[in-house]
Amino acid sequence: MGLNQISVVIPTYNRERVLLDTVDYLLKLETPPREILIVDQTEEHDVNTQQVLAELEAAKKIRWIKLTAPSITHAMNVGLEKSHEDIVLFLDDDIIPGRNLIVAHQRAHDVQGCNIVAGQVLQPGEAPVTDDGLAARFRFASSRRQFISEIMGGNFSIKRELAVRLGGFDENFVQVAYRFEAEFASRVLASGEQILFEPDASIRHLKANSGGTRSYGNHLTTIKPGHSVGEYYFLLRSAVMPGRLSKILSRPFRSIRTKHHLCHPWQIPGTLLAECWGLIWAMRLAAKGPRLMFTGVHESTIAKQPRPEVQTRIAP
Numbered sequence: 001m002g003l004n005q006i007s008v009v010i011p012t013y014n015r016e017r018v019l020l021d022t023v024d025y026l027l028k029l030e031t032p033p034r035e036i037l038i039v040d041q042t043e044e045h046d047v048n049t050q051q052v053l054a055e056l057e058a059a060k061k062i063r064w065i066k067l068t069a070p071s072i073t074h075a076m077n078v079g080l081e082k083s084h085e086d087i088v089l090f091l092d093d094d095i096i097p098g099r100n101l102i103v104a105h106q107r108a109h110d111v112q113g114c115n116i117v118a119g120q121v122l123q124p125g126e127a128p129v130t131d132d133g134l135a136a137r138f139r140f141a142s143s144r145r146q147f148i149s150e151i152m153g154g155n156f157s158i159k160r161e162l163a164v165r166l167g168g169f170d171e172n173f174v175q176v177a178y179r180f181e182a183e184f185a186s187r188v189l190a191s192g193e194q195i196l197f198e199p200d201a202s203i204r205h206l207k208a209n210s211g212g213t214r215s216y217g218n219h220l221t222t223i224k225p226g227h228s229v230g231e232y233y234f235l236l237r238s239a240v241m242p243g244r245l246s247k248i249l250s251r252p253f254r255s256i257r258t259k260h261h262l263c264h265p266w267q268i269p270g271t272l273l274a275e276c277w278g279l280i281w282a283m284r285l286a287a288k289g290p291r292l293m294f295t296g297v298h299e300s301t302i303a304k305q306p307r308p309e310v311q312t313r314i315a316p
Contacts, residue, residue, distance in 0.1 A: 004086045004110050005034035006102055006157065009079030012093040013041040013070050016049045018208045019093045026091075027061060031103045033089065036062045039079045041070040072153070072177040073169040077293045080168050083160060091203065092154030098202035105157040108198040115162045115193050118148060119155035119201030128199065138197075148197045149189060153181045155203045166191060167292030172233055172285040175226030176219075179234035186238070220260045223270040228255070228278030229285070236286040251275060 008026060012019050019038075026036060038053065045053070057064040065082060067075060080088060087109055089102070098104075101119065108117040121140040122128065128143040140152050166187050173180035188195060219227035228251070235241065235248050252275040256268045 004106060006087045006089050006105060007079075007083035007085040007160075008033040008036045008089045008091055008102075009039060009076065009083060010036065010091050010093050011039045011041070011072055011075035011079065013072075013075075014210065015042070015093045015208060016046050018206060020049060020052050022091070022093055022095055023056065023062060025095075025097050029097060029102060030099065033102050034085050035083070037065060037079050037082060038062050039065045039067065039075040039082075041067045041075055071171060071174065073171045073173050073180055076153075077168040077171065080160060080163050080293065086160055087157050088160050088163065089157040090153060090155070092205060094206040094208040095154065096204040096206065098200075098204075100200050101203060104198055104201035108196055108201065109157065109159065112196065114196040115159045116151070116188055116195050117157045117201065118151045118195055118197045119157070119203060120197075120199040121152050121155050122202065122204045124205070124207055128202075140197075142197065143199045144197075145199060146197050147194050149185060149195065151181045151185050151188075151195060154205060155201065157201075162188075162191075162193065164293065167290075169293070171291040172288075173230050174281075174285075176230060178227060178230035180230060183234055183237065220258060220271070221267060223273050225274050225278035225281055228275050229281045232279045232282035233285050236282055237290070248279070252279075 010019075010022065023036060023038070026032060040053075053062070053064050056062045063082070065078060067078065076090060079090070087105065089105055091097070098120075105117055105119065108114050118140070120128065120142070123141070126141050129139055129141045130143050131139075138146075138148055138150070166184075169180060169184055173183065185195065231251065232248065235244055235251075238244055241247075252272055255275050256271050261268050261271065
């Protein structure tokens with residue numbers, strides 16, 4: 001029996017050449033995905049990008065879904081809703097995929113019986129890390145297959161049925177959407193699932209210097225709350241997290257205890273303003289409750305829905 005097919009979902013915002021390169025790399029893989037959905041939040045592309053995306057869509061090599069407002073979590077929910085295959089692989093729009101990316105995700109799901117798989121992510125200049133399992137902190141550059149408690153939004157796959165049953169991604173994580181992966185992973189683990197890290201499912205993240213979350217400025221210099229609101233919202237929603245209150249109260253001070261602020265002390269007031277603004281915004285969002293995939297469906301209702309029996313194991 002063949003492996004389950006994969007829908008790749010790529011949320012994108014204000015990316016041009018690097019987006020086209022990412023799609024090209026995926027299409028040229030020896031085993032490409034069954035479909036590629038580009039969930040595009042860009043208001044207006046340059047002429048070349050617009051033309052190439054239109055040609056790829058006309059040739060049925062991609063599905064190009066255009067949204068009117070930027071939101072990482074909403075774009076991912078749209079990708080879940082529109083995808084056709086049983087497994088959905090979320091990728092960043094500025095990557096170079098490893099040659100076995102798609103097959104490794106497929107095998108982790110089908111051969112090892114996992115419902116959510118996190119792949120290896122190599123940042124610029126980073127090489128795979130060999131560890132013996134005793135490292136103090138897990139790194140996404142690891143070369144060891146293992147169960148983990150987190151995901152990275154730029155390279156993870158999930159059974160579509162599971163993601164939908166959990167309500168998808170919380171759209172209260174706005175703008176930079178910092179910590180949305182941690183919140184989603186916590187719901188995955190609370191549902192009784194496990195997250196398998198599969199190093200063979202590897203990408204190299206290019207960290208494009210414009211577009212994406214970088215559209216919201218540098219967190220060290222901006223006075224806007226896009227980089228801080230997600231952290232505060234996550235902490236406010238994490239009622240059982242040890243030291244939650246102290247983390248909330250100490251964050252503004254930690255945000256200015258940086259080498260950058262030591263060298264640019266005149267930017268401290270702006271950073272503190274961004275932190276206070278972010279906290280107020282997060283409190284308002286938390287008071288309204290999470291915005292999951294289904295309007296009007298509370299997360300407690302989703303959690304009570306029956307879950308099929310799943311056996312999870314790791315192949316030797």
